[in-house]
Amino acid sequence: MINILSSRTIYDRKDVYPVLKKYIKEDSKIVVIAFSFFLQGYRHDLYVESYTAPEGVWYQHIVEPFKPYGIKEENISWILYDKDTKETAKKKIEAADIIFLPGGAPDLFIERLKQYDLIEFLRNQDKIFMGPSAGTMIQLNWFHISPDPDYKKFMMWDGLGLIKDFGVEVHYNRRRQQKKAIRRVSHMDERPIYTFLEEGYMILENGKIVGQYAAPKYYEKGKKVRY
Numbered sequence: 001m002i003n004i005l006s007s008r009t010i011y012d013r014k015d016v017y018p019v020l021k022k023y024i025k026e027d028s029k030i031v032v033i034a035f036s037f038f039l040q041g042y043r044h045d046l047y048v049e050s051y052t053a054p055e056g057v058w059y060q061h062i063v064e065p066f067k068p069y070g071i072k073e074e075n076i077s078w079i080l081y082d083k084d085t086k087e088t089a090k091k092k093i094e095a096a097d098i099i100f101l102p103g104g105a106p107d108l109f110i111e112r113l114k115q116y117d118l119i120e121f122l123r124n125q126d127k128i129f130m131g132p133s134a135g136t137m138i139q140l141n142w143f144h145i146s147p148d149p150d151y152k153k154f155m156m157w158d159g160l161g162l163i164k165d166f167g168v169e170v171h172y173n174r175r176r177q178q179k180k181a182i183r184r185v186s187h188m189d190e191r192p193i194y195t196f197l198e199e200g201y202m203i204l205e206n207g208k209i210v211g212q213y214a215a216p217k218y219y220e221k222g223k224k225v226r227y
Helices: 044-050 057-069 086-095 108-114 121-123 176-189
Strands: 003-008 030-034 076-080 098-100 126-130 142-145 155-160 167-169 193-196 203-206 208-213 217-220
Touching: 030 057, 044 057, 057 076, 076 086, 076 142, 086 121, 108 121, 108 142, 108 155, 142 167, 142 176, 167 176, 176 193
Parallel strands: 003 126, 030 076, 030 098, 098 126, 167 193
Antiparallel strands: 003 203, 142 155, 193 217, 203 208
């Protein structure tokens, strides 16, 4: 299994492309599981429209960073909530080489995956998993959510369990609330915590970190790491 973690969709950046082209090929088939939307202002018709070619805002946001790799748009499929069925979702996942997990609301993402009976199904896929922000967080066995404009309180949730050896803080910019949340988590578990800056990314091959940029280790065994 390959895991590509990041705070943002930076795959087309000049310094990132040479690293990821090892994993993202011209003939790669990608499936986007578009379950990470927030509830505020949600309308199903607008949600579907946002993931629809050619002008959907989220469609463009996800497709554009893959263009440097030569991937054709017809090789990108979409699993849409309340449009796809459990059966069609699983078929699209099985047909894909890369499973893309968009950013958004990680807690709601996990709950919707449960509704579609996809948690255990995804755990058994030996494929490439990638996605920014929430798409990185839910790859962990459990994750924390630091207070921010979208979440008023500290939260903890079970994830997919694809990564078990460390925790993450995405969009890290040294905010007091982020540091407080990291300290709180470090007292609950001794696993390391990596802070992903906006430009940061990490690549794992079969659970081993093989690539890393602007995603330093912040805590290990309850102690702050200098960087």
